[in-house]
Amino acid sequence: MRFDGRRENELRKVTITKDYLAYAEGSVLIEMGNTKVICSASIEDRVPPFLKGKGTGWITAEYGMLPRSTQTRKIRESSRGKVDGRTQEIQRLIGRALRSVINLEDLGERTVWIDCDVIQADGGTRTASITGAFIALAQGLYKLYESKQIKSFPVKNYVAAISVGVVEGTPVLDLCYEEDSKAKVDMNVIMTDQKEFVEVQGTGEEAPFSRQELNKLLELAEKGNMELIKMQKEALGAIDELIGKANEEEI
Numbered sequence: 216m217r218f219d220g221r222r223e224n225e226l227r228k229v230t231i232t233k234d235y236l237a238y239a240e241g242s243v244l245i246e247m248g249n250t251k252v253i254c255s256a257s258i259e260d261r262v263p264p265f266l267k268g269k270g271t272g273w274i275t276a277e278y279g280m281l282p283r284s285t286q287t288r289k290i291r292e293s294s295r296g297k298v299d300g301r302t303q304e305i306q307r308l309i310g311r312a313l314r315s316v317i318n319l320e321d322l323g324e325r326t327v328w329i330d331c332d333v334i335q336a337d338g339g340t341r342t343a344s345i346t347g348a349f350i351a352l353a354q355g356l357y358k359l360y361e362s363k364q365i366k367s368f369p370v371k372n373y374v375a376a377i378s379v380g381v382v383e384g385t386p387v388l389d390l391c392y393e394e395d396s397k398a399k400v401d402m403n404v405i406m407t408d409q410k411e412f413v414e415v416q417g418t419g420e421e422a423p424f425s426r427q428e429l430n431k432l433l434e435l436a437e438k439g440n441m442e443l444i445k446m447q448k449e450a451l452g453a454i455d456e457l458i459g460k461a462n463e464e465e466i
């Protein structure tokens with residue numbers, strides 16, 4: 216049993232609230248235990264200069280934490296005037312994860328801005344951001360598809376992310392802050408519904424880990440990610456039928 220009563224392979228309670236914001240093309244509030252992130256997708260009818268005239272779209276992400284999302288107040292990045300390294304790393308990770316499952320050509324010359332705003336942080340905010348942002352993105356793209364602005368639904372696969380780690384010698388799934396701060400191995404695993412890896416980021420800075428531990432961690436991550444993808448499917452309802460369809464048409 217873990218600090219919060221969970222089994223080693225158990226996720227925290229996950230709650231997904233769709234259409235959380237009134238104005239964004241897609242939005243959700245995702246809660247994983249005490250971690251809460253608002254994710255939105257906003258569509259803009261132009262692409263960054265490096266893609267102009269290439270007939271392809273772009274997806275980019277921004278990530279932020281509210282000052283009182285953390286246990287002690289964290290100064291707003293905007294008042295410090297620059298984005299710190301952790302934030303940059305997280306926003307790039309979210310962008311890469313989402314782009315990996317989207318056919319950017321089907322998007323046309325459009326940019327989807329993903330905003331992930333952490334309102335409460337208790338570990339795993341980047342992974343919750345990816346899992347929630349995927350739903351907001353699919354909803355936003357559906358609006359384009361439904362209004363016939365794009366002819367093919369660009370979502371090829373589901374993508375979700377979860378953290379795993381070795382805490383007090385035991386590999387565990389979905390670390391809360393208490394566990395994260397004690398973890399000797401810390402890993403974020405991003406996967407598709409095909410059980411393929413999009414990104415695996417693991418660090419054994421305090422205690423290098425064995426192949427056996429790595430295998431166990433990946434097994435836990437696969438279980439967690441497949442449960443999350445099931446919840447994404449439920450949240451998306453009828454949109455699920457369109458996901459992966461463009462793939463089939465191409466073949």
Ligand code: UDP
Binds near residue numbers: 340392395
């Ligand atoms: N955290 C914090 N202040 C910070 C950064 C992180 O309190 O400036 C806490 C927060 O609970 C976060 C956890 O530490 O979820 C783990 O942070 P990490 O950088 O590993 O990212 P995350 O696990 O949230 O993706």
